Amino acid sequence: xxxxxxxxxxxxxxxxxxxxxxxxxxxxxxxxxxxxxxxxxxxxxxxxxxxxxxxxxxxxxxxxxxxxxxxxxxxxxxxxxxxxxxxxxxxxxxxxxxxxxxxxxxxxxxxxxxxxxxxxxxxxxxxxxxxxxxxxxxxxxxxxxxxxxxxxxxxxxxxxxxxxxxxxxxxxxxxxxxxxxxxxxxxxxxxxxxxxxxxxxxxxxxxxxxxxxxxxxxxxxxxxxxxxxxxxxxxxxxxxxxxxxxxxxxxxxxxxxxxxxxxxxxxxxxxxxxxxxxxxxxxxxxxxxxxxxxxxxxxxxxxxxxxxxxxxxxxxxxxxx
Amino acid sequence: xxxxxxxxxxxxxxxxxxxxxxxxxxxxxxxxxxxxxxxxxxxxxxxxxxxxxxxxxxxxxxxxxxxxxxxxxxxxxxxxxxxxxxxxxxxxxxxxxxxxxxxxxxxxxxxxxxxxxxxxxxxxxxxxxxxxxxxxxxxxxxxxxxxxxxxxxxxxxxxxxxxxxxxxxxxxxxxxxxxxxxxxxxxxxxxxxxxxxxxxxxxxxxxxxxxxxxxxxxxxxxxxxxxxxxxxxxxxxxxxxxxxxxxxxxxxxxxxxxxxxxxxxxxxxxxxxxxxxxxxxxxxxxxxxxxxxxxxxxxxxxxxxxxxxxxxxxxxxxxxx
Numbered sequence: 001x002x003x004x005x006x007x008x009x010x011x012x013x014x015x016x017x018x019x020x021x022x023x024x025x026x027x028x029x030x031x032x033x034x035x036x037x038x039x040x041x042x043x044x045x046x047x048x049x050x051x052x053x054x055x056x057x058x059x060x061x062x063x064x065x066x067x068x069x070x071x072x073x074x075x076x077x078x079x080x081x082x083x084x085x086x087x088x089x090x091x092x093x094x095x096x097x098x099x100x101x102x103x104x105x106x107x108x109x110x111x112x113x114x115x116x117x118x119x120x121x122x123x124x125x126x127x128x129x130x131x132x133x134x135x136x137x138x139x140x141x142x143x144x145x146x147x148x149x150x151x152x153x154x155x156x157x158x159x160x161x162x163x164x165x166x167x168x169x170x171x172x173x174x175x176x177x178x179x180x181x182x183x184x185x186x187x188x189x190x191x192x193x194x195x196x197x198x199x200x201x202x203x204x205x206x207x208x209x210x211x212x213x214x215x216x217x218x219x220x221x222x223x224x225x226x227x228x229x230x231x232x233x234x235x236x237x238x239x240x241x242x243x244x245x246x247x248x249x250x251x252x253x254x255x256x257x258x259x260x261x262x263x264x265x266x267x268x269x270x271x272x273x274x275x276x277x278x279x280x281x282x283x284x285x286x287x288x289x290x291x292x293x294x295x296x297x298x299x300x301x302x303x304x305x306x307x308x309x310x311x312x313x314x315x316x317x318x319x320x321x
Numbered sequence: 322x323x324x325x326x327x328x329x330x331x332x333x334x335x336x337x338x339x340x341x342x343x344x345x346x347x348x349x350x351x352x353x354x355x356x357x358x359x360x361x362x363x364x365x366x367x368x369x370x371x372x373x374x375x376x377x378x379x380x381x382x383x384x385x386x387x388x389x390x391x392x393x394x395x396x397x398x399x400x401x402x403x404x405x406x407x408x409x410x411x412x413x414x415x416x417x418x419x420x421x422x423x424x425x426x427x428x429x430x431x432x433x434x435x436x437x438x439x440x441x442x443x444x445x446x447x448x449x450x451x452x453x454x455x456x457x458x459x460x461x462x463x464x465x466x467x468x469x470x471x472x473x474x475x476x477x478x479x480x481x482x483x484x485x486x487x488x489x490x491x492x493x494x495x496x497x498x499x500x501x502x503x504x505x506x507x508x509x510x511x512x513x514x515x516x517x518x519x520x521x522x523x524x525x526x527x528x529x530x531x532x533x534x535x536x537x538x539x540x541x542x543x544x545x546x547x548x549x550x551x552x553x554x555x556x557x558x559x560x561x562x563x564x565x566x567x568x569x570x571x572x573x574x575x576x577x578x579x580x581x582x583x584x585x586x587x588x589x590x591x592x593x594x595x596x597x598x599x600x601x602x603x604x605x606x607x608x609x610x611x612x613x614x615x616x617x618x619x620x621x622x623x624x625x626x627x628x629x630x631x632x633x634x635x636x637x638x639x640x641x642x
Contacts (some may be wrong), residue, residue, distance in 0.1 A: 012546075027366075032550045034400040034534060035370035037466070040361055045348075049356035052414035052448045052459060079355040093373035093414075093459040112412045125374045138373060138414040140461040145358070152380015155355045213355060225333075229353045 008102055011128055012204050018109040025122035027088055029216035034116040036124035038089065040144055047085035047136035047143040047150055051076050055134035059193075060178055066103045066111030067193040070135070075216065076141035077197035078264040080212035084151040084206035085143030087199065089124040093138040119199065151202070155211040156230035156269040162293035163278060165198050165265040167287075168219050169253075172260020185246045201289075202266060204281035212268035217256040221317025223301045233298030234269075239306050242290040258303060259317055269295050281307055325487040329423055332449055339430040346410055346443035357445040359410065360466055361558035363508020368406035368464040368471055372397050376455035380514075381499055386425045387432030389458070394436050396537065397462035398518035399585040403535035405472040405527035406464030408520065409447040414459040440520065472523070476532040477551035477590040483614035484599060486519050486586040486606075489540050489564040490574075506567045516585035518550050522610075523587060533589035539638025540579040544588055544622045554619030555590075563611040579624060582638055590616050601639035 008014055020031045027037035040046060053072045055061050063071075073090060080087050092112075094259065098104075109291040116122065124142070174192030185187070198214075205212060208320040211230055213222045227234045247257065270278060275291075293304075301309045329335055342350045348358035360395030361367060363607060367609070372472040374393045376382050384392075401408050412434075417426075437443060504510070519535075526533060532551055534543045541557065548555045559575040568578065591599060596612075616627075624632045 029473070029475070032546075033404070033471075035404045035406065035464075035471070037471055038367040039468065040367070044362070046359040046367060046463075048359060048446060048463070049413065050412040050414050050447050050459075050461060051418055052450050052457075054416050054450055054452045054454075056453060057450060085355070085356065091369065091371040091461050093371050093461075095373055095375050095457055117639060125369060129373050129375055129378060131375045131454060131457065132377060133375075133452060133457070135455070136373075136416055136452065136457050136459075138448075138457075138459030139369075140368075140369075140371060140412050140414075142369070143356075147360065148640050150354075150356070150358055152350070154350070179495045192388045209361045214436075225353075297521075 006025055007141065014105065014128060018105055019123060020124035022109065022112055022116060025124050028122060028124040038124065038142060041144055043280045044144040045147045046061065047080060047083050048140065049076060049079040050138065050140040052077065052136065052138040054136050058264065061152055063193055065107040069108040070115045070194050071113035071140050073112060073256060074195050074197050075264060076139045077119055077199060078195065078214040080141055080143040081197045081199045081202035082151065082212045082266050084149060084202045085145050086203065087119055087121045087141060087143045089122045090139050093124035095129045095136040097131055097133065099220045100135065109159060130151045149206055151206055151209050153211050153213055153226050154229040155243055156226050156232050156295045156299045157210060158295055159272065160210050160269040160295040161272055161291055162234055162269050162295060163222065163291055164219065164235060164242065164267045164287050165201055165287050165289050167242045167247065168263050168265065169247050169257025169260055170244050171195060171262035172256065173247055173250055175262065187246045192262055195262065197264060198285065198287060200268045201281060201285035203285055204284045205268060208274050208281060209268040209270050209278045212266055215263040216261060217263045217265050218261040218317025219263065219267060219304060220301055220313060224316055226269065227299065227301050233296045234293055234301040236293040236301060236303050236304050237298060238311055242288065246277040255303065255311060259313060259315060261317055326439045327461055335448065335449060338436065339426055340444060341359050343366045343430060343433055343437060344446035346445050349443060349445040352446065359445065359463060364467055365465040366468045368401060368404050368466050369461065370397060370400040370460040371458040371459065372400065373457065375457050384514055386428040390429040390432035391436045391515050393458040393460050395434060395516050395518050396585060397460045398440055398520060401462055401464040402518045402520045402523035403472065403533045403587050405470060405523045406466050407524065408440055408442045408462060408464045410443045411460050412445060412460045413447035416450045416457040418452055418454065418456055439599040447578065466547065470527055471535045472530050474532050475550040477547050477553050478531060479553055479616055479617045480593065481531050481590040482593055482612055483544065483555055483590050483616060484610050484612055485540065485588045486522055486610050488563045488568065489584050489586060490535065490568050490578025490581055491565050492516060492583035493577065493604060494531040494568055494571055513583055516583065518585060519587045519606065519608060522602060522606035522608055524633055526589060529595050529598045530589040530591050531600060532569045533587055536584040536586045536588050537582060539582040540584065540588060541622055541624060541634060542565050543640025545637055547590065548620065548622050554617045555614055555622040555626050557614040557622060559624050559632055561611060561613045563609065563625065576610060576634060577631060580634060580636060602633055
């Protein structure tokens with residue numbers, strides 16, 4: 001593809017044609033200024049998070065451009081979801097290798113437009129640069145909570161129970177399928193390519209969950225962060241971890257599920273007397289919630305078999321280094 | 322360098338050892354949560370901007386790690402400066418090639434620590450990932466302005482004058498020196514490696530400047546953005562462009578100066594009757610301000626010689642594509 005029409009038309013034309021239409025917030029000034037302004041509702045504070053995605057690390061080079069865009073946005077919204085924040089907007093920094101053509105970027109922007117409508121957010125700024133390396137996407141997402149209302153990682157207490165939304169392991173299985181160039185089951189591949197940020201659930205869990213995190217690196221690894229900062233020990237029952245029918249048909253290995261990552265479900269702890277509120281949150285958000293373990297005194301996270309024995313896990317989740 | 326002590330100790334240990342100490346804001350939770358919270362002073366709004374720097378594009382691979390870090394932070398603070406915002410914090414997303422060692426990152430974090438003290442900002446979040454490509458640094462900077470108080474790019478009016486802070490062309494000359502492996506003049510190289518965000522000046526120009534932008538891609542190119550969004554024509558006198566003594570000693574070509582970029586000065590327009598206020602702003606900020614042209618009806622930006630004739634400029638500034 002080297003026809004002139006398929007080349008990138010210059011940084012500023014690119015922004016004007018593809019990205020300015022995504023800047024629906026008035027404070028984004030149609031991306032014609034150096035910066036954007038954001039007003040917060042009275043009594044609220046900003047919640048802000050950043051995630052960077054690198055081709056070949058967080059998505060595959062041949063993934064469709066619209067799903068790459070949607071995943072990049074959604075993994076950031078997932079952080080806001082776990083914190084109980086209401087999303088408002090995001091900044092997008094893109095470094096583009098030479099092979100990326102206008103049509104690819106048009107589809108990428110189309111994926112963002114679709115998800116902006118789904119989640120009610122606006123592009124409010126960013127940057128576009130060339131790179132001799134892989135496509136790299138850095139998103140900073142902004143949301144709001146009533147002051148002091150963010151759900152922390154710190155806050156799990158001995159006696160609390162451990163819960164997780166949805167099903168675990170599907171995205172990891174989807175990635176394994178893509179790596180062997182399989183095209184089905186589509187449901188698993190879709191969970192890797194387009195995760196679902198549990199925004200309604202996160203809002204419903206505000207004031208109910210004692211600690212929460214979104215599952216990105218692997219359920220055990222991410223629960224390990226709650227254990228660390230809360231100074232508690234989490235015991236997870238392997239047999240209780242929710243697995244999808246599609247995942248079960250592929251063997252349904254629970255250890256693989258809890259270490260695979262990319263689920264973007266919300267893992268959280270809550271006092272046992274909040275079970276009814278959790279049931280209502282699940283109903284409001286339209287997502288299943290499963291009780292998978294307990295919080296105790298001590299440190300770290302352990303996976304237990306049906307007899308209560310610890311299952312040795314070599315690697316609790318994904319690590320970059 | 323392959324001794325164990327020089328390797329990166331894992332993503333989370335890296336964050337805990339090098340980056341958590343930079344998270345001095347209480348809402349950053351020592352980087353132990355998925356997100357940070359930011360409260361705004363009453364009557365203020367958030368100003369937010371993002372810039373991504375790629376090795377070999379925005380800095381050189383052999384630049385010192387502390388100056389790479391400081392440049393990445395400062396180019397973002399420069400955007401806040403041009404908008405009249407008071408900086409509060411930033412998020413840092415880093416993608417690291419395998420060759421980057423712990424000691425390199427320690428120096429990188431040291432550069433950030435130094436500049437955080439200089440500018441009164443806190444790291445409040447971010448992400449660290451591996452990359453098979455070049456070192457890539459994405460920063461999102463947050464600042465505040467009184468509601469409605471941001472200095473826009475849009476706002477230049479026919480009859481206004483055009484001004485610029487400091488001197489122009491030094492950073493471009495510094496880059497040219499580095500590319501031929503020259504080590505002096507240091508003053509020029511330092512301006513490329515560690516630009517100075519004009520934060521005090523930006524605050525002092527709030528309500529005085531009718532439009533402002535920071536000079537990153539090249540003075541003419543950046544003034545072109547003001548011309549575009551303000552729907553005016555800017556006439557710049559080549560002979561009036563402020564050049565440093567060091568730049569003059571290298572020949573002092575004004576056309577090269579106004580197209581080179583990386584100056585991170587503030588270029589702005591203001592009504593002619595605000596000259597006294599501009600003089601006071603320069604004194605408060607301790608930086609020279611030079612009147613370099615006029616705003617008229619029409620479109621675009623032109624560079625004029627001493628006789629008022631247009632100087633043909635092939636390329637007004639840096640473009641990535």
